[in-house]
Amino acid sequence: MKNNKISTVFPIILILISLALGIYFYPQLPETFASHWGVNGEVNGYSSRFFGVFFMPILSICLLAIFSFLPKTDPYKKNFAQFKNYFETFINIVFSFLFYIYVLTLLWNLGHHFNIIQFMSPALAVIFYFAGVLTQHSKRNWFVGIRTPWTLSNEKVWKKTHSLGGKLFKAVGIISLFGILLPHFAIFFILIPIIAVTIIVFIYSYIEYKKIN
Numbered sequence: 094m095k096n097n098k099i100s101t102v103f104p105i106i107l108i109l110i111s112l113a114l115g116i117y118f119y120p121q122l123p124e125t126f127a128s129h130w131g132v133n134g135e136v137n138g139y140s141s142r143f144f145g146v147f148f149m150p151i152l153s154i155c156l157l158a159i160f161s162f163l164p165k166t167d168p169y170k171k172n173f174a175q176f177k178n179y180f181e182t183f184i185n186i187v188f189s190f191l192f193y194i195y196v197l198t199l200l201w202n203l204g205h206h207f208n209i210i211q212f213m214s215p216a217l218a219v220i221f222y223f224a225g226v227l228t229q230h231s232k233r234n235w236f237v238g239i240r241t242p243w244t245l246s247n248e249k250v251w252k253k254t255h256s257l258g259g260k261l262f263k264a265v266g267i268i269s270l271f272g273i274l275l276p277h278f279a280i281f282f283i284l285i286p287i288i289a290v291t292i293i294v295f296i297y298s299y300i301e302y303k304k305i306n
Contacts, residue, residue, distance in 0.1 A: 099161050099181050104188040108153045111195050115146040122146065122202050132280040134208035136201075145202065149195040153188060160184050163236045172232035180237060183227045190216050210279045214272030217283055222266030229259030239294050243302035250305065254298040261290040 119142070126145030129138025140148075164173040164180075173180065193216050197209055231238040233251045238244070239258045244251040265286040272279025 099164060099177070099184065101157055101161055103185045104153065104157050107188050107192045108150055108157070111150045111153065111192055112147075114196070114199060115150065118199055118203065119146055122199070127202055128198070130209050132210065134210040134276060134279075145198070149191060149198070153191050156191075157188070167234045167236055169232070169234040172234050173237075175232045176227070176230045176237075179227045179230045183223055186219060186223050190220050208276045208279075211272060211276035214269055214276075214279050214282070217272075218266045218269040220266070221269055221287070222263050225259045225262030225264075225266065227259075228255050228262055231255060239298065241295055241298045243298040247302055247305060250298055250301045253301050254294055257297055258290070258294040261293065265290055 122142050122145070124142050125139050126142045127136045127138075128140040128145050128148075129136070131137040164170055164177075167173060194213065197212055201207070201209060228238055233245065233248060235245070238251075239254050241254070244254050265283075268286045269283050272282045275282070
């Protein structure tokens with residue numbers, strides 16, 4: 094059996110750097126910590142300094158544990174070995190994204206104000222694009238990919254749905270980049286395409302299943 098163990102070295106390094114940054118800048122950060130932004134890029138939610146500084150590193154640790162555990166529990170765990178490299182690359186991108194968001198949050202609370210939604214657009218574009226890459230290469234499993242009743246029930250439906258879904262997720266990544274140029278509409282370049290893709294692949298998987306059966 095091929096090894097399904099996922100490398101955790103890179104995510105651990107990013108988590109340790111996050112903790113180091115949080116501890117170093119903690120005395121300089123405000124007691125009321127900006128932690129949530131609205132679609133217009135303005136702050137609409139606050140938390141305590143301790144929660145704001147350490148929530149993301151703790152969340153990252155929990156996610157790393159989950160990502161490491163998933164391949165071992167999947168009934169189709171043998172399939173994980175076939176796209177392990179793509180899955181591992183995507184995990185590294187996810188933790189890079191979390192680290193990037195964490196740095197943006199620290200910078201904002203240190204007094205460097207900017208449109209955070211605009212700055213998130215390129216990072217989300219990368220996430221969506223590589224989600225498309227992972228989707229196209231994923232094999233049937235219970236945790237990664239487009240998991241509808243029909244893709245999980247039929248190998249051909251899985252392959253056809255993921256071939257289409259991968260292309261659409263890549264397109265979402267490219268569309269998300271428009272948020273850099275039009276920051277006031279950035280959230281719409283993210284939400285509308287991803288909702289549309291979710292609906293499309295769900296319906297498509299059902300149609301393909303009905304054709305086969």
